[in-house]
Amino acid sequence: xxxxxxxxxxxxxxxxxxxxxxxxxxxxxxxxxxxxxxxxxxxxxxxxxxxxxxxxxxxxxxxxxxxxxxxxxxxxxxxxxxxxxxxxxxxxxxxxxxxxxxxxxxxxxxxxxxxxxxxxxxxxxxxxxxxxxxxxxxxxxxxxxxxxxxxxxxxxxxxxxxxxxxxxxxxxxxxxxxxxxxxxxxxxxxxxxxxxxxxxxxxxxxxxxxxxxxxxxxxxxxxxxxxxxxxxxxxxxxxxxxxxxxxxxxxxxxxxxxxxxxxxxxxxxxxxxxxxxxxxxxxxxxxxxxxxxxxxxxxxxxxxxxxxxxxxxxxxxxxxxxxxxxxxxxxxxxxxxxxxxxxxxxxxxxxxxxxxxxxxxxxxxxxxxxxxxxxxxxxxxxxxxxxxxxxxxxxxxxxxxxxxxxxxxxxxxxxxxxxxxxxxxxxxxxxxxxxxxxxxxxxxxxxxxxxxxxxxxxxxxxxxxxxxxxxxxxxxxxxxxxxxxxxxxxxxxxxxxx
Amino acid sequence: xxxxxxxxxxxxxxxxxxxxxxxxxxxxxxxxxxxxxxxxxxxxxxxxxxxxxxxxxxxxxxxxxxxxxxxxxxxxxxxxxxxxxxxxxxxxxxxxxxxxxxxxxxxxxxxxxxxxxxxx
Numbered sequence: 001x002x003x004x005x006x007x008x009x010x011x012x013x014x015x016x017x018x019x020x021x022x023x024x025x026x027x028x029x030x031x032x033x034x035x036x037x038x039x040x041x042x043x044x045x046x047x048x049x050x051x052x053x054x055x056x057x058x059x060x061x062x063x064x065x066x067x068x069x070x071x072x073x074x075x076x077x078x079x080x081x082x083x084x085x086x087x088x089x090x091x092x093x094x095x096x097x098x099x100x101x102x103x104x105x106x107x108x109x110x111x112x113x114x115x116x117x118x119x120x121x122x123x124x125x126x127x128x129x130x131x132x133x134x135x136x137x138x139x140x141x142x143x144x145x146x147x148x149x150x151x152x153x154x155x156x157x158x159x160x161x162x163x164x165x166x167x168x169x170x171x172x173x174x175x176x177x178x179x180x181x182x183x184x185x186x187x188x189x190x191x192x193x194x195x196x197x198x199x200x201x202x203x204x205x206x207x208x209x210x211x212x213x214x215x216x217x218x219x220x221x222x223x224x225x226x227x228x229x230x231x232x233x234x235x236x237x238x239x240x241x242x243x244x245x246x247x248x249x250x251x252x253x254x255x256x257x258x259x260x261x262x263x264x265x266x267x268x269x270x271x272x273x274x275x276x277x278x279x280x281x282x283x284x285x286x287x288x289x290x291x292x293x294x295x296x297x298x299x300x301x302x303x304x305x306x307x308x309x310x311x312x313x314x315x316x317x318x319x320x321x322x323x324x325x326x327x328x329x330x331x332x333x334x335x336x337x338x339x340x341x342x343x344x345x346x347x348x349x350x351x352x353x354x355x356x357x358x359x360x361x362x363x364x365x366x367x368x369x370x371x372x373x374x375x376x377x378x379x380x381x382x383x384x385x386x387x388x389x390x391x392x393x394x395x396x397x398x399x400x401x402x403x404x405x406x407x408x409x410x411x412x413x414x415x416x417x418x419x420x421x422x423x424x425x426x427x428x429x430x431x432x433x434x435x436x437x438x439x440x441x442x443x444x445x446x447x448x449x450x451x452x453x454x455x456x457x458x459x460x461x462x463x464x465x466x467x468x469x470x471x472x473x474x475x476x477x478x479x480x481x482x483x484x485x486x487x488x489x490x491x492x493x494x495x496x497x498x
Numbered sequence: 499x500x501x502x503x504x505x506x507x508x509x510x511x512x513x514x515x516x517x518x519x520x521x522x523x524x525x526x527x528x529x530x531x532x533x534x535x536x537x538x539x540x541x542x543x544x545x546x547x548x549x550x551x552x553x554x555x556x557x558x559x560x561x562x563x564x565x566x567x568x569x570x571x572x573x574x575x576x577x578x579x580x581x582x583x584x585x586x587x588x589x590x591x592x593x594x595x596x597x598x599x600x601x602x603x604x605x606x607x608x609x610x611x612x613x614x615x616x617x618x
Contacts, residue, residue, distance in 0.1 A: 136581045152599040157611035173537040181544025
């Protein structure tokens, strides 16, 4: 079964090679689209296998666990790979219109596909050092994408992004070293057993190193400063894929490590996570309220929304984990979509600074309608996906009588609407300050549909999850049950030991 | 030997933190290089030190006879060094580009992507 797990990593790598070889013509971009479509098919097959058989594990190079490198997919990993493929496909179609030949010659499509390979690798690996390697794959390609084109603004954002992410990487590496020294293993399933015999006090110290390292990646308070400094500077396709996927890999790593390995002292670790979650929600949304640029507002909202996911992990009740998983999936779709819409708004009105654009509602009502779907979903309006995500988390908080936590989560939802109405009022409602009437029909037909089709598809997905949440919640419940009782995960990985 | 290495790691981290607190971005990168080497040494030390016992398995045997050095941390460190090399090469070029296009390496003055809000 191991090929099932390797294929979603191999496809983007292979696509990257071909896209790089074909970077001087128009063929490269179609290779990228085809590769993303193939990835979606492969991830659907993997998802089917995990749904049918439970956790799927494979040992690379036939070295038995815990000595070799394990790839493993439980329901959480599988759904993350599927959603990665969906975003990859949406963004690579969007890139047909958004990325010019100059950026293509610099290898945009190859870097993009390597980034996707890094993300799927991080979701599928069952080995801690291997996770580090996938983080690096992701990081180095994201560095390239971020500064591609080399405008001064990008370089400025890039320096901050690179510096803080490297610090996080080194903390992660130190944590790996110390954990290996204490337990003698780096296989995550094996670790979940081996940590029981370790010095619990020291283990908590190491857990803190991991919390900070993944906290930087996930952009939680007070470690998020690199994100709003950098995410509004690159091309819109790049922003969208960063916003959708990168921080969520950090959240995934937090959820994985703090349910599977570091669950020995939840009184301390998860209380810290709870404070972090609440402060992240609040600072993110207040930061957004102070901004005057569409992409910067959206960047701060990423931070705020990460707080909700960490909140689910911090509460650590079955319902809270269900909420976190549901939130993760919903958020990736919605956030990527908002950045894609910002890209169209930029194309039509000539910028994303709210004071200098406007008039989209009158002249491009379709775009306005498409903006409302993810914007309201982000704020948590019924019947969109964000409503159910917030509903699950708030209910989980109320169940353990965390009145303040529930109040914070709801208040942050309200403030989210505030900055969404700010975008709505200034970019859509008010007339354009230079009197321009930006119409969608101004764009050439091919480009128009390359940009609008992925936005429509993602918006439709948001509405669909919102109208029929039942199967998705049921799925999140199964995924959460696997996370809270990792027996199946551990046995499947180590079963081959014989 | 362990104590000596532990002290070295401590000294490297201290120097690195000092450098990383500087306003100059180039100093920050140098600090990162130092601290990444401290991390590598940590992994190496975590595998325990064994003197003069290469992990060689005699022909025909499945296992080494007696206590030998742990090869895994060395493989990990090697990987980390290679990855670190790539990242720092990129980081240093990026800082050089920042110097040529922004004209400063003072972290406080690098405000192009995050312009100061006009005060009301």
